[in-house]
Amino acid sequence: MLFDVRTYTCKPGMIKRHLALYxxxxxxxxxxxxxxxxxxxxxxxxxxxxxxxxxAYENAGxxxxxxxxxxxxxxxxxxxVESAKxxxxxxxxxxxxxxxxxxxxxx
Numbered sequence: 398m399l400f401d402v403r404t405y406t407c408k409p410g411m412i413k414r415h416l417a418l419y420x421x422x423x424x425x426x427x428x429x430x431x432x433x434x435x436x437x438x439x440x441x442x443x444x445x446x447x448x449x450x451x452x453a454y455e456n457a458g459x460x461x462x463x464x465x466x467x468x469x470x471x472x473x474x475x476x477x478v479e480s481a482k483x484x485x486x487x488x489x490x491x492x493x494x495x496x497x498x499x500x501x502x503x504x
Contacts, residue, residue, distance in 0.1 A: 399460060400435065401452040404490040411485035412439070412446055418483055423476040430467035446487070457493070 407415050416439075428434075435451040454460040467473050480486070 398496055399454045399456055400494045400496070401454065401460060402449065402492045402494055403451070404447060404449045404492075405486060406444065406488040407446045407448075407485045408487050409446055411483070412448065415480070415483060415485035416448065418479060418485075419476070422479055423473070426470045426472035426476065427467060430463050430470060430473070432463075460493075 405415075431452050435453045437448070437450045439448045440446075452460075454463065
């Protein structure tokens with residue numbers, strides 16, 4: 398199993414608008430290609446302008462195939478255009494992580 402841990406930082410005051418746009422335009426096409434996210438989290442303490450989402454894949458090849466299909470989807474591309482127009486994102490960090498063998502995980 399491979400986890401894609403994605404941390405996004407929004408400009409102050411923009412996180413609610415950004416997440417509303419994602420819910421309206423991005424969630425359906427992304428979920429159609431990647432499946433249900435393992436987790437989608439907002440921050441209660443620390444940087445409240447950040448959110449994290451985690452996607453589970455069988456392996457790097459599975460991730461590559463699914464993300465390529467997502468980027469070929471006109472609905473996903475339309476969402477990314479509107480997201481860029483909104484201008485809410487300040488930074489993005491992606492980490493590909495694998496679980497340790499002594500803790501069970503369900504994707």
